[in-house]
Amino acid sequence: MISPLFRLVFNDERLLVIDKQPGVDFHRGLHDTSLVDAVRDATGLAELYPVHRLDTMTSGLLLFAKSREVARQMGQLFESGQVGKYYLALSAKAPRKKQGMIRGDMEQARRGAWRLSPSQTNPAFTQFFSFSVSAGLRLFLLRPLTGKTHQLRVAMKALGAPILGDALYGGGSLDRGYLHAYAIRFLLDGQQYCLTCQPKTGEHFLAMSCRQQIELIGDPGALAWPAVKHPKQS
Secondary structure, eight states: OOOSSEEEEEEOSSEEEEEEOTTOOSSSTTSSSOHHHHHHHHHTOSOOEEOSOOOTTOEEEEEEESSHHHHHHHHHHHHTTOSEEEEEEEESSOOSSSEEEEEEEEEEOSTTOEEEESOOSSOEEEEEEEEEEETTEEEEEEEESSOOTTHHHHHHHHTTOOBTTOGGGTOOOOSSOOEEEEEEEEEETTEEEEEEOOOOOOTTTTSHHHHHHHHHHOSGGGSOOOOOOOOOOO
C-alpha cells in the first residue's frame, strides 16, 4: 500500500493509524479526494471513522476507528481527557523557561488565525518541554490537554517561539510547517495503546542533532510531566 498522502503505522481489529504527510488537508482541499477516502481506497476498508483531526501543515499520527462503536468509545476518551497526545515542534526562538504550561482562552483573529487571551473562561491548556538541538534551533515537546483549533500553533506564538514554517503565526515560510503528531497513548477495552512515529520529512527534523534529541525523548508519556487535572475538551 503506497500513498503520497500517508503511510500505514498500525492496524488491528479496532483501529487503523496512519502517519499523515505535511501539507495534506484532512478534507478534499487541493486533492481530488479527501484523506479519509484516500485511506479507505488504499486499505480496502469501507468502514473507517476518523476520531480526531490534524491541521493541514501538521504531519503524524492520525487514528481511524473500524466501527461506529469504537468511534464512539474513542470519542468519549478524547472528550474526557483520557488520550495522551504528544507533538514535536521546532522553533528558532527560545522560551523564557524550559518547561511549563500555556493557558488561556482562544479568540479568533484576522486571516483565519487565532490568538491567546489572558481570560480563563474556557481555556486551552498546553504543557511543554523544550530542548536546544543546535545554535538558533529548539525542539519542543508539546502536550495539549484540550483540543482547540490551532491550539499548539497559538501556544507557541504566545511563548514567543512560533513554529518554523508556520507563516500564519510568524514562523516564516520553509519546506514545511515543523509540527508533528509524535505519540499517542490511551486504554481501550483493557488494551494499552502506546504509539510513536518520528517525523520523516523536513530538513530540520531530519538533521542529526534533532533526530538524536527525539531518540533521547523516547516515550514522552514516561517524562516527569507536572500533575494537572485534565479539563474536558470542548
